[in-house]
Amino acid sequence: MQPKYTIRPATPQDAPHLAHINITAFEPTPFWRNLFPNLDRTATYPLKLARTLTKLVDGGASHLLVAADPATGRVVGYARWTLPGPSGPPSPSLSLADLPPEHAHLVTTFRRDGDAALPPGTNRAVHRHFWGELDRLKAKYLREGDFVLEFLATLPEAQGQGVASALLRWGLARADACNARVYLEATAEGYPVYRKYxxxxxxxxELDFAALGGRAERQRWVVMMREGPGGESLGGGGGGVGVGVKN
Known part of the structure; x- marks a missing residue:
């Protein structure tokens, strides 16, 4: 029986689709509305594309996986896993030379400018506070050998069709093989799936956006950990944990 979705490493050719999925999945949330107030996709797409391409080129412990329809090849979801040490296959080795010139320029600019690459109109107070909190929480809970599910998103029309489960199983099989814990920060939409697994x-x-110069609304994330199959775990194989950007 043919699998419903093919899980494979992302390629530079996938990057525009992944940027689209990122925006489509998170654009309706209070976080997005307050981080990018009154900004349309023409403003946010270059940032998301640059981040995706940079993750692909930098590789290392970061693994970008896509879920594709085996019949059409259409990418309907993706995940970014951080694996410690030798816990998984190495990310495909890419360099700027492997990218089209316009995409290589995006990566170079993003690496050089950092936060300055944020589109004009970004609420920088929301940006600083949110990613500062993510760094604080990772420092509090992560230890050597932990896996991290940094990101998972699917197209709305593909939700409830097993895309998230297929992307989760890729990382969980590797984590369980070395009795490693897996850390994530869950949105309300993803929370039931993570509890199931x-x-x-x-x-x-919880972010109060009004306190950060935004609208009078809030959003919550639940910080979660999945223990290895042996229970309280000492973590997986050696090496540190790379902690990247959630969105």
Whole structure:
């Protein structure tokens, strides 16, 4: 029986599709509305494309996986896993020379400018506070050998069709093979799926956007950890944990 979705490493050719999925999945959320107030896709797309391409080129412990329809090849979801040490296959080796010139320029500019690459009109207070909180939480809960699910998103029309489960199983099989814990920060939409696969709550992160110069609304994320199959784990193979940008 043919699998419903093919899970494979992302390629530079996938990057525009992944940027589109990122925006489509998160654009309706309070976080997006307050981080990018009154900004349309023409403003946010270059940033998301640059981040995706940079993750692909930098590789290392970061693994970008796509879920594709085996009949059409259409990419309907993707995930970014951070794996410690030798816990998984190495990310495909890419360099700027492997990218079209316009995409290589995006990566070079993003690496050089950092936060200055944010589109004009970004609420920088929301940006600083959110990613500062993510760094604080990772420092609090992560230890050597932990896996991290940094990102998972699917197209709305593909939700409820097993895309997220297929992307989760890729990383969980590798984590379970070395009895490693898996950390993530869950949105309300993803929370039931993560509970189903064994994650448990650690802490709630809540942003009050009005206090950060935004609208009078809030959003919550649940910080979660999934223990290895042996219970309380000493982590997987050696090496540090790379912690990247959630969105």
């Amino acid at each position: 064994g994650w448990r709550d650690l802490e709630v992160l």
